[in-house]
Amino acid sequence: MSFAITVENLSKSFKETKAVKNISFQVPQKKIFAFLGPNGAGKSTTIKMMTTLLAPDSGSIVLEGVDALKNKDEARQSFGIVFQDQSLDDELTTLENLEYHAALYHVPKELRAKRIKKALEIVDLWDRKDALVKTFSGGMKRRLEIGRSLIHYPKILFLDEPTTGLDPQTRNSIWSHIKQLNKEGMTIFFTTHYMPEVEEVADEVAIIDHGKIITQGSVSAIKKQTKTKSLEAAFLKLTGKHIREESASKLDGLRQRVKVMRR
Amino acid sequence: MSMEVIGVMIKRQLKRYWRSKPRLLGSFAQPLLFLFAFTFGFGPIYASAGEGNYIQFLAPGIMMMSVLFTSMFNGIEVIFDRQFGFLKETLVAPVSRTTILLGKAFGGALVGMIQGVIIFLITLLVGFRPEITQIPLAILFMALVALLFTSLGILIASRMEDMHAFPLIINFLLMPLFFLSGALFPIEGLKLVPYFNPLTYGVDGFRGALTGSFIFNPILGLGILSGCALVVIVIGAKLFATTEA
Numbered sequence: 364m365s366f367a368i369t370v371e372n373l374s375k376s377f378k379e380t381k382a383v384k385n386i387s388f389q390v391p392q393k394k395i396f397a398f399l400g401p402n403g404a405g406k407s408t409t410i411k412m413m414t415t416l417l418a419p420d421s422g423s424i425v426l427e428g429v430d431a432l433k434n435k436d437e438a439r440q441s442f443g444i445v446f447q448d449q450s451l452d453d454e455l456t457t458l459e460n461l462e463y464h465a466a467l468y469h470v471p472k473e474l475r476a477k478r479i480k481k482a483l484e485i486v487d488l489w490d491r492k493d494a495l496v497k498t499f500s501g502g503m504k505r506r507l508e509i510g511r512s513l514i515h516y517p518k519i520l521f522l523d524e525p526t527t528g529l530d531p532q533t534r535n536s537i538w539s540h541i542k543q544l545n546k547e548g549m550t551i552f553f554t555t556h557y558m559p560e561v562e563e564v565a566d567e568v569a570i571i572d573h574g575k576i577i578t579q580g581s582v583s584a585i586k587k588q589t590k591t592k593s594l595e596a597a598f599l600k601l602t603g604k605h606i607r608e609e610s611a612s613k614l615d616g617l618r619q620r621v622k623v624m625r626r
Numbered sequence: 627m628s629m630e631v632i633g634v635m636i637k638r639q640l641k642r643y644w645r646s647k648p649r650l651l652g653s654f655a656q657p658l659l660f661l662f663a664f665t666f667g668f669g670p671i672y673a674s675a676g677e678g679n680y681i682q683f684l685a686p687g688i689m690m691m692s693v694l695f696t697s698m699f700n701g702i703e704v705i706f707d708r709q710f711g712f713l714k715e716t717l718v719a720p721v722s723r724t725t726i727l728l729g730k731a732f733g734g735a736l737v738g739m740i741q742g743v744i745i746f747l748i749t750l751l752v753g754f755r756p757e758i759t760q761i762p763l764a765i766l767f768m769a770l771v772a773l774l775f776t777s778l779g780i781l782i783a784s785r786m787e788d789m790h791a792f793p794l795i796i797n798f799l800l801m802p803l804f805f806l807s808g809a810l811f812p813i814e815g816l817k818l819v820p821y822f823n824p825l826t827y828g829v830d831g832f833r834g835a836l837t838g839s840f841i842f843n844p845i846l847g848l849g850i851l852s853g854c855a856l857v858v859i860v861i862g863a864k865l866f867a868t869t870e871a
Contacts, residue, residue: 414718417870439720450711454642466634467719 366425367392367519367550368413373422375408382408384574385422390567395542395551397565399558399598401607405574406554407447410523413552414444427518440468443512447523447554451504451511453497457488460496461511468515478514485540486510502533509540520544522553526560538564558595568594572602631721635729636736639703643737657692657745661685661752664810677812685746685754686764686833687809690771693742694804694825697772698796700734701779705789708870723867727780731859734776735769742768756836763844764835770851771828774858781862784869813841824854 368390375383383405390396400406411417413424415435424431424438431438451460458479465475483489486506496504505525512520522541526534534557542564545551555561561568562582569579578585578601582594589597643649664684672680707713716726750756756764779796786792806816807825820826827847834840 416714416718418868436720436722439718444718446711446714448711450715452638452642452712453710454645455638459638459641463634463638464715464719466630467716467721469628469630469720 365392366390367394367427368396368552369423369425370409370413371423373409373412373424374420375412375417376420381574383412383419386571386574386576387422388569388576388579390550390552392550393545393548394566395545395553395564397561397568398552398554398571399561399568400554400571401602403607404572404602406571407523409571410521410554414442414521415439440515441517442519442521443515443517444521445505445508445512445523445525447527449504449508451496451507454495456495457483457492457507460507461514464511465514470515475514478516482510482513485513485543487536502529505529505533505537506540509537513544517549519550519552522551524554524556526555526557534560558593558598562594570598570601577601628721628725631725632729632732635716635726636733639700639730639733639737642703643740653692653696653741654744654748656695657688658748660691660810661688661745661749664688665752668811679753681749681753682755682837683812683833684810685749685752685756686836687807687829688749689742689745689768690807690809690825690829690832691804692745693738693768693772694775695800696741697734697738697775698779698800699793700730700737700776701781701783701796702789702792703734704730704780704783705786705792708787709789713869717869723869724863727777727859727863727866730780731773731777731862734780735772738772738776739765739768742772757838760835760838764832766848767828767831767835767844767851770848770855771825771832774824774828774851774855777855777858777862781858781865784862784865808841824850827851 366389370389371387373383373386374381386405386409398406398409408417412419413426413431415431415438419432426438427441429438429441452463455463461479461482462475465479470478480489483492486509488503488507488510491499491503496507499507509522509525520541525541526537529537538560541551541553565582567580568582568585570577570585578588580588585597586592586594589600591597591600661684665681668684669680672678672683677683704713707716717723782795783792786795803823803825806820806823807813807829808816808820809825809829813820813826827842827850830841831844831847831851834844
């Protein structure tokens with residue numbers, strides 16, 4: 364079996380806190396892989412490092428055979444990402460956002476119009492192609508971000524809490540898109556706090572807590588290991604029941620304030 | 627480096643500039659206020675001191691003011707992009723950080739220049755009479771000033787997270803730069819200070835090209851401005867390489 368993602372001995376510290384402690388895992392190609400953990404467990408830090416946005420202290424990351432720490436641009440070309448919080452330009456239209464993306468990912472000019480149309484059809488937004496993004500609901504923005512991440516034909520798709528805050532209809536529609544993409548051969552790496560979602564779609568699960576991977580395997584294997592009936596129960600058994608305080612970075616704190624201000 | 631990426635980044639900035647009408651209008655207010663207040667306030671004194679028509683002296687200074695302020699404040703777009711998440715989309719793309727910096731710098735500089743050209747048209751209405759033969763040289767000076775100060779704004783923004791602090795810091799820098807540049811009054815009374823201000827050479831070269839009277843050799847001015855712009859861009863590229871999304 365070949366692997367889409369290989370992470371080895373990855374570590375990252377911020378001042379005194381060790382956010383990620385020497386973790387290693389592999390994601391097989393063409394699988395749906397769920398990366399779970401309570402708030403502050405090290406999920407976001409790991410994803411930032413895997414997607415070249417944060418330099419690790421030590422360790423290695425290989426994406427589709429490309430060393431993501433040495434050949435950053437080549438690695439960046441191989442994956443698409445839907446971030447935890449919004450990353451669209453509100454002042455631009457749907458098409459303008461997608462054209463920006465296509466240019467940044469060096470999609471050949473003659474293919475752009477076709478790929479953009481296809482991506483928008485997949486996420487049901489073709490009829491809103493000329494609308495300013497600021498007129499969109501949260502669910503529509505999410506769908507647009509998923510559509511955008513497909514334009515450069517990535518081999519791996521990272522989804523950081525893609526369904527948080529969305530209604531069941533939108534969640535259902537987003538997952539059916541993602542499952543379809545996976546069927547067509549894309550490796551999916553996602554995080555979520557909705558355990559039933561994971562039970563339904565994930566081929567393999569890794570749970571991280573306090574910066575360490577505490578278990579990895581199929582949903583059924585993890586349930587068996589913990590002698591529980593649901594993944595939610597298994598998750599609570601493995602990570603405990605006390606509530607975590609996420610130590611938000613300064614930037615996240617700022618974004619929270621902006622969100623409040625915009626209400 | 628990809629020209630196309632730089633192009634698409636410039637296009638985005640122009641669209642955002644054009645779509646934000648309050649920003650468009652608001653950015654004329656201050657230069658116009660200065661133009662009218664100083665023309666009516668100092669004009670007669672300037673003329674009675676035997677220096678001639680003040681508007682001929684002031685108009686290029688006000689255009690430079692507009693270019694300078696718009697350019698430096700462009701840096702806030704980096705902070706906005708970071709806060710609203712769009713910076714991540716740009717930083718995760720397979721594009722060198724230097725290209726991203728140049729795209730932002732050229733886009734911002736172009737916005738600054740458009741602003742300067744609009745003020746130029748307004749000064750024509752209030753009686754400014756430029757020499758048209760040297761307009762390409764004037765545009766060159768304007769472009770270098772716009773590029774230098776846009777890059778400086780981005781450099782500062784790449785290390786800042788607080789969008790409330792940015793205007794304060796920028797104003798703190800802008801005011802002395804502007805007042806000690808000879809934009810509003812001749813620099814003779816300011817001793818040596820203006821010689822250390824790159825904007826002085828920008829204002830002088832721009833004014834010289836439009837009115838025919840230079841203090842410094844324009845080649846020297848172009849050299850100093852290009853050198854400063856290069857230094858700021860190189861430092862900016864270094865800082866931008868490690869900026870957090």
